[in-house]
Amino acid sequence: MKGIEMISIKSPREIEAMRRAGRLTAQARTLAGSMVRPGVTTHEIDQAVRRFIESHGGKPSFLGYAGYPGSACISVNEVVIHGIPGPRKLEEGDIVSVDVGALIGGFHGDCAATYPCGEISEEAKRLIQVTQQSFWEGIKNARFGCRVSDISHAVQQYVESNGYTVVRDFVGHGVGAKLHEPPEVPNFGPAGHGARLLPGMTIAVEPMVCAGDWRVKVLDDQWTTVSLDGSLTAHYENTILITEDGPEILTVTEDGAYV
Ligand code: MF3
Numbered sequence: 116m117k118g119i120e121m122i123s124i125k126s127p128r129e130i131e132a133m134r135r136a137g138r139l140t141a142q143a144r145t146l147a148g149s150m151v152r153p154g155v156t157t158h159e160i161d162q163a164v165r166r167f168i169e170s171h172g173g174k175p176s177f178l179g180y181a182g183y184p185g186s187a188c189i190s191v192n193e194v195v196i197h198g199i200p201g202p203r204k205l206e207e208g209d210i211v212s213v214d215v216g217a218l219i220g221g222f223h224g225d226c227a228a229t230y231p232c233g234e235i236s237e238e239a240k241r242l243i244q245v246t247q248q249s250f251w252e253g254i255k256n257a258r259f260g261c262r263v264s265d266i267s268h269a270v271q272q273y274v275e276s277n278g279y280t281v282v283r284d285f286v287g288h289g290v291g292a293k294l295h296e297p298p299e300v301p302n303f304g305p306a307g308h309g310a311r312l313l314p315g316m317t318i319a320v321e322p323m324v325c326a327g328d329w330r331v332k333v334l335d336d337q338w339t340t341v342s343l344d345g346s347l348t349a350h351y352e353n354t355i356l357i358t359e360d361g362p363e364i365l366t367v368t369e370d371g372a373y374v
């Protein structure tokens with residue numbers, strides 16, 4: 116069967132469960148973001164994320180996934196994704212991407228954001244802003260009847276028109292009972308391709324943006340993914356639901372926070 120035919124449509128009950136998972140995941144992201152300051156280790160943030168998710172009855176989706184050793188991915192500066200938490204102490208001026216997933220009630224939420232550590236450069240601020248905004252530009256096309264690559268194209272257009280580049284080697288994805296489901300949701304490519312979006316589909320849209328060249332490499336630990344040219348990078352991700360009236364962000368806190 117083609118991937119296009121295997122995109123799951125969530126029932127109203129499953130959508131309720133996805134909202135709950137999304138809320139827990141978003142709360143964990145906000146908690147992690149609030150801990151970003153000089154002197155904190157990435158391990159401390161990871162532990163807090165794990166404790167938070169588990170104390171609310173969930174399981175960190177990433178822990179043990181394909182052998183991944185953390186509950187969060189914490190990716191600093193030129194590390195674009197999959198930074199493994201450890202003894203590294205955050206420093207003033209760093210930009211710190213935190214990616215978290217939580218499984219509760221049989222469904223996953225998946226989200227990420229990039230946070231400033233203390234005072235950061237104007238250029239780093241702009242990179243974070245453009246990366247977040249590219250998500251919102253992309254999901255203007257997350258509507259009934261649009262195709263997956265309409266999202267991809269809008270993300271790429273916005274990022275490149277602001278002088279940055281999008282990572283090609285990693286993509287967004289469907290999310291539900293499994294962390295990664297069809298379809299793939301790239302952040303690049305021409306519009307008008309891929310599956311048609313239908314109400315009840317849930318997808319993770321996740322622009323990964325480089326200030327310089329888009330090429331990346333995976334380090335010897337098999338996870339840490341860095342920009343090849345060492346340029347600054349940022350990441351922003353939410354799990355969304357396609358509805359009759361457009362996208363609904365599932366990874367939002369009770370207070371309505373998206374970072
Ligand atoms: N948000 C990332 C993704 O959707 C994080 C996966 S990390 C892993 O692919 F450890 F779970 F692989």
Ligand code: CO
Nearest residue numbers: 225319321352
């Ligand atoms: Co994801």
